[in-house]
Amino acid sequence: MNKLDKNEFRLTNQRKVILEELKKVKSHPTATEIYDMVRKKMPRISLGTVYRNLELLSNNSIIQKLDFGEAQKRFDGNPTTHYHINCKGCGRVDDVDMPLNQELDELAENATSYKVSSHHVEFSGFCVSCQN
Amino acid sequence: MNKLDKNEFRLTNQRKVILEELKKVKSHPTATEIYDMVRKKMPRISLGTVYRNLELLSNNSIIQKLDFGEAQKRFDGNPTTHYHINCKGCGRVDDVDMPLNQELDELAENATSYKVSSHHVEFSGFCVSCQN
DNA sequence: TAAAAATTAGTAATAATTACCAAATGATAA
């Protein structure tokens, strides 16, 4: 039960459409891409509202904010941790549908003096269209 | 043998000091932190020169540019791939001295239609000072 | 229905990074 369900913040129309549009795609869009998607449904929404809501939704684990070292952050409508792959040719980002390697956290905990809580894996390579 | 050894670009004083100072530390400093370090040796160097050289050195695999989702990128004087851990308390970044899991690339290649070339792992947790 | 709180649109501000350019430096060849 997240803060949305608990009514700790309102499900405004803007917030709803942002969330719907993001959950509709699996392309890990940037804030401006989401802005463009949402504007088709809601032409008067402002970019600031998009940013504000993406921030709030990701802070509350309803979506994920991702960083692949590009200029803009990307967003994922799926809040559960999973691995990603980034094409070195065109930059597209896809999910990698493989089980999380929980053992890695233990190995890292042995190798450091940290209390390890999680890890992220980002693969790089070339997608089908960029393999030539 | 990299482009520096092949004299494809010059080892200017600025470039040399930037590289030396970065290799001296294991703290994964940001561009402005490196700027501050280098300025102690070379007070008239400009921030643009620091950025320009960090970019050139990382493009040529002499150093690494790292991104932990913070505002500023970080740099690592060690160009060989290794895992990192980021403290959720204070933000410090340390190396994780454990072998690369090469098997992950194969698993990802089976799970996607990509030609996978590498992967990065970033652990999160709490460092000794932040464990209370 | 009135008052309080949250949210929005629109715009301005911030901050990291990149671009630009004239002057300086380093490499090269006569």
Place this chain on the structure above:
DNA sequence: TTATCATTTGGTAATTATTACTAATTTTTA
């Protein structure tokens, strides 16, 4: 060595993603 030429630098301006601000609007609550 010295003249030439490409590279690099310092200083500054521009760019760009993101955040902050604020008055107006919307939603919730009393």
